[in-house]
Amino acid sequence: MPATVVIAGAGQAGASTAAALREFGFPGRIVLVGDEPYLPYQRPPLSKGHLAGVNAQEGLWLHPNSFYAHHEIDLMLDDSVRRIDRNNARVELASGAVLDYDRLVLALGGRNRALPVAGADLDGVVGLRSLDEADDIRDRLSRARNVVVIGGGFIGLEVAATAVKLGVDAVVIEVSDQLMGRVVSPEMGRILLDAHRARGLHVALGTSVRAMTGVAGRVNAVVTSDGHELPADLVLVGIGAIPNTEIAERAGLRVDNGIVVDEYLATDDTQISAVGDCAVCPNPFASGRNVRLESVHNATAQARFLAARLVGRAEPYVSVPWFWSNQGDLKLQIAGLRGPSGHNVFRGDPASGRFSVFCFEGDVLRCVESLNRPGDHMAARKLLADGVALTPDQASDLTVDLRTHLAEATVEPVLTDDRTPARG
Ligand SMILES: Cc1cc2nc3c(=O)[nH]c(=O)nc-3n(C[C@H](O)[C@H](O)[C@H](O)COP(=O)(O)OP(=O)(O)OC[C@H]3O[C@@H](n4cnc5c(N)ncnc54)[C@H](O)[C@@H]3O)c2cc1C
Structure with missing residues (x-):
């Protein structure tokens, strides 16, 4: 087991990696470096309740300050990783500090894509x-x-x-x-x-x-x-956002719309991994294609899988992608990844404002989009995780209870859900 894990980026994925390492019994040193001056926080409320003045700032923190001290996680805020020195397995920070690592986790997130038009630099x-x-x-x-x-x-x-x-x-x-x-x-x-x-x-x-x-x-x-x-x-x-990949690229790591990692979330350098918005990895729910996802689920699920690997539980990363977006009173939830083509069926009446769209590619269910229908979303995540067959007719038939269908399905589960910790 590595003695020191340095995590670059103290957002959703970085903080979740640190917390999961302790949860899974990692006994070594953990250093979490973040370039923002705040405790690691959740971003989803920033475009929703926080803008409307509903959330207090403290409600955004992923953990209270005491959590990091209690779990002996060295939190270095308002400082950034400037350079990775792979030959000596150390990182250099903007403050001048140098940190040796046995394992380095890049959880660098992304930044806003700029609009290249005249006036884009105006105040407002x-x-x-x-x-x-x-x-x-x-x-x-x-x-x-x-x-x-x-x-x-x-x-x-x-x-x-x-x-x-x-x-x-x-x-x-x-x-x-x-x-x-x-x-x-x-x-x-x-x-x-x-x-x-x-x-x-x-x-x-x-x-x-x-x-x-x-x-x-x-x-x-x-x-x-x-x-x-x-x-x-x-x-x-x-x-849209572009991934923060520059320090990885300068260190000679492979970058292609994200820091390229394998199914174990490792870069070509086995001491260095990447998770969250900055990482691009093969995804079985996209037919094994390399994809980069920007979601809380992706950041936390990858963090937990990586932490499990770092304490010795080796399993490929597999997790049904899911997302949500609250747009006023419209609660959209998406499970799976839509293919480039296919056909879609409704479950529920769109006019009611509570319905789902089941997206198929051939006979295979790829993705379910639910509007104000959380039961469908939860069932869809299980259907996709367990590889349970469902026909378009069954999907659109409200007399077919998705939970019963799941329970009655006799197929062997082929994929694990992210909530299941990796096997020891
Ligand atoms: C406004 C907004 C609303 C969102 N709403 C939703 C939602 O409703 N549902 C959903 O599923 N997802 C949502 N997301 C996406 C979700 O928040 C991200 O996918 C998630 O935060 C990714 O986590 P991450 O740790 O990879 O990146 P981040 O959370 O961005 O964390 C990366 C951190 O690393 C820091 N960093 C970068 N470079 C360095 C460096 N060199 N050294 C040190 N630190 C560095 C960054 O400043 C940042 O603090 C939303 C995102 C935004 C911005």
Whole structure:
């Protein structure tokens, strides 16, 4: 067992790795280095309750300060890993400190993708990744009259829905012809579009941004590709994140839209692993393709699997991907990964606002998107984890109880669920 584990990045994945190492009995030294000045915190509330002023800051911490001392986790905040010296198995920090490691975990997350248009540097044009950015947006939102959100993905829609709830006029500009086109089916995209519009959100699909204009350095309008000038005193750029990979790349590790790891979450250097948003790894739920996922589940599940491996329990990483997104009163949950093609069936009546879309590729269930139907979501995670066969007819038939179907299925489980710790 390694004597010292250094974890670079004190976000969801880094903090979860440290906590899981102790949970699984790791007796050595753990150092958790984070470049933000805060205790490791959850990001999901930043685009939801925190913006609306519902969550107190302390409610964001993943663990109280005392947790780290109690579990003998050396927390080094407001400092960052600048360089990995693989020859000597040590990292150099911005503060000048040097840490020797037996195992290094890269949990570096990602950062906001920038929009390369004129005016993107004006005051009032913001991105949302960190607590500092969320506090700033909350403050601006309380004074804003017109918000323009660029990007109709998870974060853009969550912020836009919050703005509408707060009574602020909000417009979402999305370059593709569908909301959340990279993650949900066209059926779900259409229904979300109607639901958001019905709640007062303006959405412009198939539209991009030509420029942003301002007065005295402050943004006052967004000029769209079709020549419209949308008034704006706050512009959120929500066009995705890029993984923080630079220190890995400089150290000669393989990078390809993320730090490349194998099914054990190890890089080509067996002393170094990567987890969470910054890691790209083979995923059995994407037919073994390398994928990089950005979700709390992915960060915590990978952290637990890696911690288990570091204490000697070797198993490949397998876990049904799942996500959630609360957009005002629209509670979207997704289990599995949709393939590039296939056919989809509804379970439940979309008009009721409580339904799921079951996405099949051939006969195989790949993904289930549920809106305000958490029972379907929980069943879907089990169906996918256990590889239980379900036909499109069964999926759409409300008389077929998914839990009973699961219980009656006679197939041998082929995949383990993330909640099952790796075997010892
Ligand atoms: C606003 C927002 C809302 C979200 N909502 C949801 C949701 O509803 N559901 C969901 O499933 N997921 C959601 N996510 C995604 C989820 O929060 C991320 O997938 C998760 O936080 C990833 O964890 P991570 O540890 O990989 O990265 P992060 O949590 O980003 O942590 C990485 C940390 O490493 C730090 N770091 C980077 N480089 C260095 C360095 N060189 N040295 C030291 N530290 C470094 C970063 O500053 C950061 O603190 C949301 C994300 C955001 C931003």
